[in-house]
Amino acid sequence: MQKIIIEGGQRLKGEVQVSGAKNAALPLLFATLLTGGTHRVGNVPDLRDIDTVEKLLSILGARVSRQNGTFVVDSSAIQSEEAPYDLVRTMRASVLVLGPLLARFGHARVSLPGGCAIGARPINLHLKGFEAMGAQITLDHGYVEARAKKLKGARIYLDSPTVGGTENLIMAAALAKGTTVIENAAREPEIVDLAQALIAMGARIDGAGSDTVTIEGVDELRPMDYQVMPDRIEAGTFLVAAAMTRGDVRVIGAQADHLEGVLSKLREAGVEIMEEEGALRARGPRRLQPIQIKTRPYPGFPTDMQAQFMAMMAISEGTSVVVENVFENRFMHVCELQRMGADIAIEGHTATIRGCRTLKGAPVMATDLRASASLVLAGLAAENTTEVSRIYHLDRGYEGIEAKLRLLGARIDRVPA
Numbered sequence: 444m445q446k447i448i449i450e451g452g453q454r455l456k457g458e459v460q461v462s463g464a465k466n467a468a469l470p471l472l473f474a475t476l477l478t479g480g481t482h483r484v485g486n487v488p489d490l491r492d493i494d495t496v497e498k499l500l501s502i503l504g505a506r507v508s509r510q511n512g513t514f515v516v517d518s519s520a521i522q523s524e525e526a527p528y529d530l531v532r533t534m535r536a537s538v539l540v541l542g543p544l545l546a547r548f549g550h551a552r553v554s555l556p557g558g559c560a561i562g563a564r565p566i567n568l569h570l571k572g573f574e575a576m577g578a579q580i581t582l583d584h585g586y587v588e589a590r591a592k593k594l595k596g597a598r599i600y601l602d603s604p605t606v607g608g609t610e611n612l613i614m615a616a617a618l619a620k621g622t623t624v625i626e627n628a629a630r631e632p633e634i635v636d637l638a639q640a641l642i643a644m645g646a647r648i649d650g651a652g653s654d655t656v657t658i659e660g661v662d663e664l665r666p667m668d669y670q671v672m673p674d675r676i677e678a679g680t681f682l683v684a685a686a687m688t689r690g691d692v693r694v695i696g697a698q699a700d701h702l703e704g705v706l707s708k709l710r711e712a713g714v715e716i717m718e719e720e721g722a723l724r725a726r727g728p729r730r731l732q733p734i735q736i737k738t739r740p741y742p743g744f745p746t747d748m749q750a751q752f753m754a755m756m757a758i759s760e761g762t763s764v765v766v767e768n769v770f771e772n773r774f775m776h777v778c779e780l781q782r783m784g785a786d787i788a789i790e791g792h793t794a795t796i797r798g799c800r801t802l803k804g805a806p807v808m809a810t811d812l813r814a815s816a817s818l819v820l821a822g823l824a825a826e827n828t829t830e831v832s833r834i835y836h837l838d839r840g841y842e843g844i845e846a847k848l849r850l851l852g853a854r855i856d857r858v859p860a
């Protein structure tokens with residue numbers, strides 16, 4: 444076990460490079476299961492979740508090698524169609540093997556993920572979509588099993604715009620017979636990235652990034668050669684780090700069109716945001732202004748930036764409000780921020796944050812990925828020393844975060860716990 448130690452109070456300055464997006468890399472790597480041959484996926488971040496994908500692909504029989512962020516996957520000789528509990532419980536996105544395996548082999552068996560720290564996170568909408576495409580779904584011993592000789596195109600309305608559900612169904616529909624229309628689809632940029640990779644593989648997909656995606660099934664796909672998009676949530680996290688430390692940081696690879704909700708709220712808080720060639724630059728004000736955010740599916744304000752913004756609100760001048768609409772239990776960071784002196788009251792899905800002048804360093808515990816990022820941010824802005832433990836959560840989603848922050852002038856170290 445390791446922990447991160449931060450001596451707060453440094454103004455962050457300089458340039459930082461955003462890594463490839465975790466939430467785009469995961470579905471892209473699973474999409475290599477759709478067809479045999481040698482796939483190349485570049486700009487893959489070095490993260491714990493990516494290690495889990497590598498393990499899972501290998502268990503299924505794919506040959507995987509990785510070097511400098513490029514994955515070479517040969518999925519010609521798949522021997523198993525089962526994602527075991529041990530892997531699925533460490534990474535819920537493992538359910539994304541269902542669509543590709545079902546479409547290619549007519550069968551897949553995946554452990555049901557169960558709840559997680561931020562909410563119940565069911566996969567009922569994924570399954571309903573597969574059923575509409577003619578699959579038979581059974582549940583046995585905690586595993587969900589899907590069977591279909593040949594998936595058939597269908598009209599699928601998603602009750603809520605699920606990101607993983609949209610990705611799973613697009614992958615399945617790529618090899619189905621006939622046309623699939625997904626209505627009320629999720630519109631996240633990671634879905635567009637997946638669709639672009641699939642189109643390069645020979646899939647016929649229209650409308651990814653809008654709420655209606657149409658997929659014309661094809662008989663065959665070819666292997667992909669694709670570069671993962673930059674991580675918009677990592678980028679947003681660095682922008683908040685600059686904002687909270689009165690810093691001046693150029694975030695290379697950050698794309699304004701992926702971050703509109705985040706940028707408009709940062710500007711409202713008094714942060715100067717400059718759009719530069721291939722980068723975004725943030726300059727934090729002397730004192731941040733209070734704001735209100737409501738998380739929503741894309742293009743709304745992302746739930747994956749909520750915890751980081753709450754750390755920022757904790758040191759703003761006045762009262763801010765957060766309404767979390769996407770996950771029912773995504774306030775686990777609140778108790779830890781309170782240990783650092785934040786004044787936060789929760790009622791249902793709403794948190795009211797009364798800003799204080801400064802947070803105070805304390806030992807705190809990470810509870811999930813974005814919660815851990817918010818604690819690191821709080822530590823950067825706090826007086827004295829903050830120790831963040833259980834940082835394996837952080838390592839699921841932020842590549843080399845302490846090295847990147849150190850380059851910006853933070854006093855941050857990783858030590859054995």
Ligand code: EPU
Nearest residue numbers: 466536564565566567568569604605606607608769770812
């Ligand atoms: N939902 C259902 N039924 C379903 C699927 C989802 O009711 O079948 C509900 C969920 O319970 C939740 C909402 O729909 O309330 C949204 O869930 P969604 O399926 O969109 O989330 P996901 O695909 O499981 C992805 C990201 C999350 C991110 C969410 C929302 C990946 C691998 N994960 O999860 O990322 O928070 O979309 O944007 O893409 C993170 O990176 O820290 C993270 C949690």
